Amino acid sequence: xxxxxxxxxxxxxxxxxxxxxxxxxxxxxxxxxxxxxxxxxxxxxxxxxxxxxxxxxxxxxxxxxxxxxxxxxxxxxxxxxxxxxxxxxxxxxxxxxxxxxxxxxxxxxxxxxxxxxxxxxxxxxxxxxxxxxxxxxxxxxxxxxxxxxxxxxxxxxxxxxxxxxxxxxxxxxxxxxxxxxxxxxxxxxxxxxxxxxxxxxxxxxxxxxxxxxxxxxxxxxxxxxxxxxxxxxxxxxxxxxxxxxxxxxxxxxxxxxxxxxxxxxxxxxxxxxxxxxxxxxxxxxxxxxxxxxxxxxxxxxxxxxxxxxxxxxxxxxxxxxxxxxxxxxxxxxxxxxxxxxxxxxxxxxxxxxxxxxxxxxxxxxxxxxxxxxxxxxxxxxxxxxxxxxxxxxxxxxxxxxxxxxxxxxxxxxxxxxxxxxxxxxxxxxxxxxxxxxxxxxxxxxxxxxxxx
Numbered sequence: 122x123x124x125x126x127x128x129x130x131x132x133x134x135x136x137x138x139x140x141x142x143x144x145x146x147x148x149x150x151x152x153x154x155x156x157x158x159x160x161x162x163x164x165x166x167x168x169x170x171x172x173x174x175x176x177x178x179x180x181x182x183x184x185x186x187x188x189x190x191x192x193x194x195x196x197x198x199x200x201x202x203x204x205x206x207x208x209x210x211x212x213x214x215x216x217x218x219x220x221x222x223x224x225x226x227x228x229x230x231x232x233x234x235x236x237x238x239x240x241x242x243x244x245x246x247x248x249x250x251x252x253x254x255x256x257x258x259x260x261x262x263x264x265x266x267x268x269x270x271x272x273x274x275x276x277x278x279x280x281x282x283x284x285x286x287x288x289x290x291x292x293x294x295x296x297x298x299x300x301x302x303x304x305x306x307x308x309x310x311x312x313x314x315x316x317x318x319x320x321x322x323x324x325x326x327x328x329x330x331x332x333x334x335x336x337x338x339x340x341x342x343x344x345x346x347x348x349x350x351x352x353x354x355x356x357x358x359x360x361x362x363x364x365x366x367x368x369x370x371x372x373x374x375x376x377x378x379x380x381x382x383x384x385x386x387x388x389x390x391x392x393x394x395x396x397x398x399x400x401x402x403x404x405x406x407x408x409x410x411x412x413x414x415x416x417x418x419x420x421x422x423x424x425x426x427x428x429x430x431x432x433x434x435x436x437x438x439x440x441x442x443x444x445x446x447x448x449x450x451x452x453x454x455x456x457x458x459x460x461x462x463x464x465x466x467x468x469x470x471x472x473x474x475x476x477x478x479x480x481x482x483x484x485x486x487x488x489x490x491x492x493x494x495x496x497x498x499x500x501x502x503x504x505x506x507x508x509x510x511x512x513x514x515x516x517x518x519x520x521x522x523x524x525x526x527x528x529x530x531x532x533x534x535x536x537x538x539x540x541x542x543x544x545x546x547x548x549x550x551x552x553x554x555x556x557x558x559x560x561x562x563x564x565x566x567x568x569x570x571x572x573x
Contacts, residue, residue, distance in 0.1 A: 128295060128315035128322075135384035141411045142306035145437075146210075146236055154240040158187040161232050164223055169234060172221035174553040175202040179218060183237055195245035196253040198238055202556075203278040204271055206246070206317045207300050208549045209239035210309045213400075215433045217549070246320060256325050257284035262566050265290060265342040266350040267334045270298025271548050272539030272555035273352035274321060276528075279559025281324040285566065289326060290342075292333040298354055300548060302379035305404040307411075311382045336503045343534060347569075348562045351521060351530075351537040352555060355545055356500035358493050361396065365454030374405040374494035381408055389414040390489035394463050396420050396451060398428035402494035403435065406443045409492070417443050418486060422450045422468055422476060450476075452483065454491060463488050500541055520544055528558025529565065536562050 149157065163180040170179050177198055185194035198205040214220070214235040222231030245253075263286035266273040274296070277287035295301055301314040322328070334342070334353070342349050358373035360366060374395070380386035389412035395402050398421035409417045419438070421428060424447045428435065439445075452464040467482035499519025515522045515531040521542050523529060528536040538554025540546070 127319055128297075129312050129319050135387065137387055138306060138381060138384060139310075142310075142408075145305075145307040148243060149233075149236050149240045154186055154237060157233050158183045158237055160224075161187070162223060168221040168223060169218040169232075172217045173202075174217075174547075174549045175208075175556060177201040177205070177218075177238070179234055182241060183232070183234070186237055186241055191241055191244040192248075192250065192253065194241035198242055199245075199252065199254070202549070202552055203275055203321060204300070204317060204548070204552050205238060206242040207271070207309055207314055208552065209235045209242060210313065211300070211304050211548050213431050213433075213547060216431060217547075246316065252320055252323050254282055254324065256281045259286070260284040260566075262286065262347045263288065264348045264350060264562055265346040266352060267339070267342075268298060268351070268353035268539075268541075269293075269296035269328065270352055270354050270539055271300055271551040272354075272558070273298075273350060274318065274326075275552040275555030276350050276352065276536075276538065276559040276562070277326045277555075278321055278324055279556055280562060281326060283559075283563045285347075285563060287326050288329060288346075290329050290332045290334050290338075292331070294330050296328055296330075299375075302382060303375050303401070304548070305378065305408060306382050307407075308404075334503070339503065347534075347566055349535050350528075350555075350558055350562065351535060351541060352539045352551075353500050354540040355497035356502075358497050359495045361451055361493065361495070363451055363453050365456060365460070368454055368456045368460050369458060370456065370460030370489060371454065371491045371493070374401045374492050375497075377405050377492050378408060381412060386412070388412050391415045392488045393417045393490045393492065394420055394486060394488045395492045395494055397494035397496070398423075398425075398430055399494060399496070400430045400434050402492075403430050403438045403443070405492045405494055406438055407441045409490070410441045410443060414490075418446050418488075419443055420446045420449055420451065420463075420465065420486075422448065424448060446486075448476075450478070455485075460488060460491055462486060463491060497540075497545060499544075523558075524561075526557065527561030527564070528554060529561055533565065 161183045163184050167180045182194045182197040218234045219231040224231045264280055266289045269289045269291040273289055280287040296318050297314045389409040393409040393414045395406045406417050406419050448468045449465045450468055452466050455462045463486045467479040468476040469479045471477045501519050504514050521537040523537050523542050528538050530537055536558040538558045539551035
């Protein structure tokens with residue numbers, strides 16, 4: 122049974138959240154889109170296309186906007202990236218397509234590729250027209266996909282376009298993975314992620330929710346399907362391993378972001394500390410400010426030059442009013458039943474460049490909420506030690522090893538992509554992985570049939 126009647130109807134943004142998290146980059150209107158599209162040089166050997174992991178033909182889709190062919194523009198985008206709407210909002214374009222724009226050579230502002238991409242795809246969705254693709258005739262083949270994040274969604278779309286049945290198994294109640302629950306609302310609204318999946322469901326992708334795949338079920342999926350795609354992402358955010366971590370008022374960035382996006386969290390307490398310095402940590406810190414926190418500190422054991430967040434994300438956080446504590450490490454959390462303060466120590470680099478506590482440098486930061494954002498564990502436990510010989514997959518540091526061209530694992534019937542293989546990159550990277558795997562699965566199934 123397909124449970125995808127209309128996901129977006131289940132995700133109307135809470136009015137207070139919508140008010141506090143308006144678009145970071147508001148949509149173009151038609152006049153602005155036309156003016157911006159006419160700035161493009163339509164480069165023949167476009168570096169922007171090469172910088173996109175899904176290789177959208179950027180000059181082609183922009184030229185179609187300039188000529189008024191919005192349906193053709195959307196088709197060009199979605200043909201390369203079926204999640205072109207969410208990527209237009211969530212991609213770090215400053216370091217991808219727009220960062221590669223030739224306009225930089227002339228000391229001019231790069232073409233606003235992301236906003237143009239959003240304009241074209243949003244126009245298609247607003248028109249009420251279906252996706253400009255249809256499933257191919259049924260091949261009789263069927264593939265199970267574990268997880269419903271961007272990698273699985275992109276893989277499923279490629280399969281359906283080739284007439285292969287695709288069933289996605291999701292542990293939660295809604296699809297989308299981090300697109301739905303883990304990206305800041307001012308970048309990718311909850312409802313927009315689900316609206317995009319509504320469109321994708323038109324291809325006949327089947328969804329099974331509240332279904333957590335374990336080793337036993339995976340063996341059954343292997344037995345009953347022609348191939349299996351593993352796109353379950355990463356696991357829980359790491360713990361600090363210090364005293365007081367069990368107190369109320371200690372959470373993690375993904376739960377915090379999912380909480381406010383779903384409307385379960387409508388405010389933040391006055392004093393917040395975010396541990397970590399990646400892009401997710403910054404999303405959580407910015408959200409805390411927008412939810413009413415008077416003082417938000419990001420705590421990181423190294424300096425700004427070592428943070429994994431992009432420079433533009435760091436600049437945005439500073440604009441939001443987030444404060445940064447560099448070269449410090451949490452020692453313990455204090456409170457009577459609930460968090461009241463965070464004990465910290467300053468760090469120094471030793472001769473071998475390792476970090477050591479600075480003598481007599483301990484200090485205390487008064488906090489009401491601590492948000493952990495220090496990376497995620499792998500989510501391949503159910504693959505480790507599996508006694509089903511045919512299912513054993515090669516892992517490296519908990520990541521599934523794949524052929525980067527086809528997405529195929531050490532077991533030829535299993536394919537994989539996304540964070541469970543690359544350790545946590547961008548949405549567009551997961552889409553590219555899923556797309557390659559979908560094409561790879563179809564080619565492998567065709568080859569299997571030819572050999573029979």
